[in-house]
Amino acid sequence: MSGPVKSAPIADEHERRVTRLVQIGFVAALGALWYLATNVWGMSPILLPKPQGAFNELLDILRSGEFWPDLFLTLAELAGAFAISMTLGLGIGFLVSLSPVYVRIFEPLLAGVYAVPIILFLPLYVLFFGLGASSKIALGATISFYPIVLNTIAGFTSIDKLYVTSAKSMGASPTVLLRYVLIPGALPIILSGLRMGFTVALLSIIGSETIASLAGLGHRIVNLAESLEIARMFAYIVFVIAIAATLNGIVSRLEASRGMDK
Amino acid sequence: MQDQNVSVHIQNVAHSFGVEGHAKHVRALLDTTMDIHRGELLALIGPSGCGKSTLLNVIGGILSPTTGTASVNGKPVNGPMPHDIAYVFQENALFPWNTIIENIRLGMLFQGVPKSDHEGRARAALKAVGLSEFADHYPGQLSGGMRQRAALARALSLDTPVVLMDEPFGALDEQTRMVLGEDLSELLSRTGKTIIFVTHSLGEAVFLADRIAVFTARPGRIKEVIHVEEPHPRKASFMTSDKFNGLRNRLFDLLHDEIRKTVNLGSGSTGGF
Numbered sequence: 037m038s039g040p041v042k043s044a045p046i047a048d049e050h051e052r053r054v055t056r057l058v059q060i061g062f063v064a065a066l067g068a069l070w071y072l073a074t075n076v077w078g079m080s081p082i083l084l085p086k087p088q089g090a091f092n093e094l095l096d097i098l099r100s101g102e103f104w105p106d107l108f109l110t111l112a113e114l115a116g117a118f119a120i121s122m123t124l125g126l127g128i129g130f131l132v133s134l135s136p137v138y139v140r141i142f143e144p145l146l147a148g149v150y151a152v153p154i155i156l157f158l159p160l161y162v163l164f165f166g167l168g169a170s171s172k173i174a175l176g177a178t179i180s181f182y183p184i185v186l187n188t189i190a191g192f193t194s195i196d197k198l199y200v201t202s203a204k205s206m207g208a209s210p211t212v213l214l215r216y217v218l219i220p221g222a223l224p225i226i227l228s229g230l231r232m233g234f235t236v237a238l239l240s241i242i243g244s245e246t247i248a249s250l251a252g253l254g255h256r257i258v259n260l261a262e263s264l265e266i267a268r269m270f271a272y273i274v275f276v277i278a279i280a281a282t283l284n285g286i287v288s289r290l291e292a293s294r295g296m297d298k
Numbered sequence: 299m300q301d302q303n304v305s306v307h308i309q310n311v312a313h314s315f316g317v318e319g320h321a322k323h324v325r326a327l328l329d330t331t332m333d334i335h336r337g338e339l340l341a342l343i344g345p346s347g348c349g350k351s352t353l354l355n356v357i358g359g360i361l362s363p364t365t366g367t368a369s370v371n372g373k374p375v376n377g378p379m380p381h382d383i384a385y386v387f388q389e390n391a392l393f394p395w396n397t398i399i400e401n402i403r404l405g406m407l408f409q410g411v412p413k414s415d416h417e418g419r420a421r422a423a424l425k426a427v428g429l430s431e432f433a434d435h436y437p438g439q440l441s442g443g444m445r446q447r448a449a450l451a452r453a454l455s456l457d458t459p460v461v462l463m464d465e466p467f468g469a470l471d472e473q474t475r476m477v478l479g480e481d482l483s484e485l486l487s488r489t490g491k492t493i494i495f496v497t498h499s500l501g502e503a504v505f506l507a508d509r510i511a512v513f514t515a516r517p518g519r520i521k522e523v524i525h526v527e528e529p530h531p532r533k534a535s536f537m538t539s540d541k542f543n544g545l546r547n548r549l550f551d552l553l554h555d556e557i558r559k560t561v562n563l564g565s566g567s568t569g570g571f
Binding site for chain 2: 198199201202203204205206207208212216217220221223
């Protein structure tokens, strides 16, 4: 009989280092291109500010702390939207997964709506909920609901029937089955749905802030563009990218850690 | 009215899939009546689709038969009977998100064994199948043969008088099956359990079983029951004996015609060959 399968940690480590180097190189090349375009090739600072200028603006933003109200508002909108879409997505997804008939009826409907660019309805959301945070929360919740509900359905319905049969043959009651078989079996797919939902919620909230809003990070960026403070606008864009990357990193890390210990 | 010595009683069990008269209606198993005695190893063997797994699932309470009843230890089967019957499935039905020992403990949790007994019984079952060192591995880290041992350990830890096995070694290679078969014969002769197992392997049936029920092609019924009068535990040397080969050949003759029927039926309906 063959022994347990062993991975090759040394090869993995090497590969990971190469991958990371290529990624860092790519970002460095972009930075270099930005520097050359503005400092050597003479690109207009209205279109593209010098990186050193944007960097100084970024330092000023961080030092002054003026970003706090906008950052806080955007994050609060994100938290509100995600709390709504997660609750509804998990709950409705679970209920639909209970019967193959419900799945046949609702899964194609939900998948169909998911393909619609819901951002088109932003004017309606603004009409209903106003220019403030409510419309951002409602839109973000709507858009992020679909990946969560679809993955929840997929997670619960893709569990191997044999696990269920085997648990029932050993006497598992419905609640025990849910806790020890259905939830752990569905978890990896549900978590990736939550991660996708989180990402699209962030995108749609910042996006809608740039279109119609009174405050928030997206609103700030558009304001700076309109007053032609391009270097500061770029500084804010970099700031938002850093925030988004951090949040995504945290969520991906959470997803991976739940996936790994299983 | 029932014999104390009877562990599993099958009375006029028949099963069809789909609605009668419908194109997809399939008569899987014809009227079958049989007694399986306590401590007996019964093998069910036959062509694909002959209803042997259907019969096993009826006994296990996973499938309600169209007609007839099965009873285990005098109790009619109306659904899973976790205190009387443990299952070992063909593919490994261990939960991949739990370690081997967690899988075994979960089985006992499902069955309702007091928590204080879990650890001791799980360790004992792992020891019995020779997997003590792999308690904390995940199923994905073990070979197919080791996973089936673990599944067997889970079934043993449930301490049921009856164990049902649906092609337990079906996905394994010939050599692994032989070794596992030897171990199983040794293990089961010690526990005195009633075992019913489905197999495709003639050698496995003769080597492990006390009786072998040979099924006809679909719609399946029991064509003949062969007695293997050889005490357990059986040694590897039994496999090379004349008695073993005689029984194996007899089984081959019985099955050959039936399998020919299924194969001809199959090529007849596709028509293209």
